[in-house]
Amino acid sequence: MLVLLTANPLVYGQGCSIPLPYTLSGKPDLPFSKTPFSPMAPPFSKHPPGAGLAFSITSQKITCFASSIGIHGITSGWASSSRISTLLLHCSNEDGTARPLLLVTASVDKMVLKKPIHIEADLTIVGAVSWVGRSSMEIQLELTQSAQGNPNISSSPALVANFTFVARDSATGKAAPINQISPESEQERLLWEEAEERNKFRKRMKQEQKHGESEDPARLKALLAEGRIFCDMPALANRDSVLMKDTCLQNSFICQPQQRNIHGRIFGGFLMRRAFELAFSTAYAFAGAAPHFLEVDHVDFFKPVDVGNFLRLKSCVLYTELDNIAEPLVNVEVVAHVTKPEHRSSEVSNRFYFTFGVDPVAIKNGLRLLHVVPATEEEARKVLERMDAENLSLVKKDGNLNVVKENKCTEKTNL
CATH class of the missing domain: 3.10.129.10 (Hotdog Thioesterase)
Structure with missing residues (x-):
């Protein structure tokens, strides 16, 4: 069972769990494509909580051989649904219309399994925008399990993943500006600072590898x-x-x-x-x-x-x-x-x-x-x-x- 906690019309349009009709050219015929957009509508600031989504997953849905939970089921399907929905929710305007953007996955940060995942408990994935640049953004997903009376299961996150996306204009293919976020709480500011440090760290490592240092x-x-x-x-x-x-x-x-x-x-x-x-x-x-x-x-x-x-x-x-x-x-x-x-x-x-x-x-x-x-x-x-x-x-x-x-x-x- 997949529960999507959002009322944003763009999320339904993207069809995270609903098949999309495709044209003969192989491109999706999006249900909301006839809505009048403002292609050059200026981006605006949002608060991180407004860009957050939560999913509940029945563990049986991602069970692989030997009655075990497949990490590929988490990364390939369920996490992707939540991060796509989070992206679209953030990039939409308040009235439900937004200029069409191509949101492309640029990278996925290291994902470390912090504790065992138990097959008898359902999973919850929470996603939110943690950092935004001019045309790129980072989504953080946390995977937790409900204890449901099981003393062996703690409520701390079992897996934390950070995904970096870049936005491209659907007409020109060039970098397109996206809505900014305004961190307000201490936790939001901390997430922003951590993402900023990760970006600097990645750039520094790429430079060192490039020059063979x-x-x-x-x-x-x-x-x-x-x-x-x-x-x-x-x-x-x-x-x-x-x-x-x-x-x-x-x-x-x-x-x-x-x-x-x-x-x-x-x-x-x-x-x-x-x-x-x-x-x-x-x-x-x-x-x-x-x-x-x-x-x-x-x-x-x-x-x-x-x-x-x-x-x-x-x-x-x-x-x-x-x-x-x-x-x-x-x-x-x-x-x-x-x-x-x-x-x-x-x-x-x-x-x-x-x-x-x-x-x-x-x-x-x-x-x-x-x-x-x-x-x-x-x-x-x-x-x-x-x-x-x-x-x-x-x-x-x-x-x-x-x-x-x-x-x-x-x-x-x-x-």
Whole structure:
């Protein structure tokens, strides 16, 4: 059961849970498209509570195999409905009319599972606009579970996600200004400041990666040492290690119209779902025991994916974290390629990074994970970049945002 707590007519028009009619061109024929709009209507300020929505989800709706809750169900469907509705509610005018905007997902911040999610309790997703720039905005979603008398379930958020969107004019395709927000309460101002710091942090990290400031030749050489033994003297290689290339999986598919969004392109949540499924399978095949989801790192949407595109997903285990033998971690990369054989081209549309834990029962029974080693400089650089990204996360501590490594919820969760 999905409950949408809003009376905004634009939300119904977008049809979060209602199919939209499509024209022959593949574009949605929106029910409200005949309403007279003011294309250049100036944006105005709103208060964050006015842009908030809440959804209630029956856990049975997103149950996957082995009676567990699928994280792909949360990211691909239900969270997307709430964030789209929140966006439209914020970008609408008070009288229900608004200039038509293309709202495009630019990125998704790291999502860390803070506590186990129980299958017997329903979920609630609350979304609100936390930060607005000139033509971009950030939506924060919180997922909680109702205790319903269960002493094992707390009311604190199980998952917090931040989505960044950019607005484009539907006629010109250029950046379009959007309504601003006026934070009033202490909590609203705090959310704004945290989002502002995240934006600055992302820009700083991109600049460092662009100029190669984080590369360390000594670390690179040390990381490649064991991989070269595998390549040059395989009989003498460490049997507790495996080459990165030997952990790879991939799949390919044609993007179908059923997965398109209201703008006629492939829905970003669908891409996250397919990436998660491949990452889960990769971790499963590597570990030899069922993994459980812990986090997905920052996701950038580099290129749009259209209906009919030939999409290839390639995955590999980048590295394992074996410091805590009882709770080893598996870090998996999934890269999505839009392939066009007729043009002999292949472009990266997304990169996804997932972290999984391993079944603790299997660990107690003697299961041990292998070290993953790179064989080329490109692979080694990729591993170092991910390790640095893991060690440089913004976390609120004592009222301030600090760059530290977040603690993952290693307790077994049915995800």
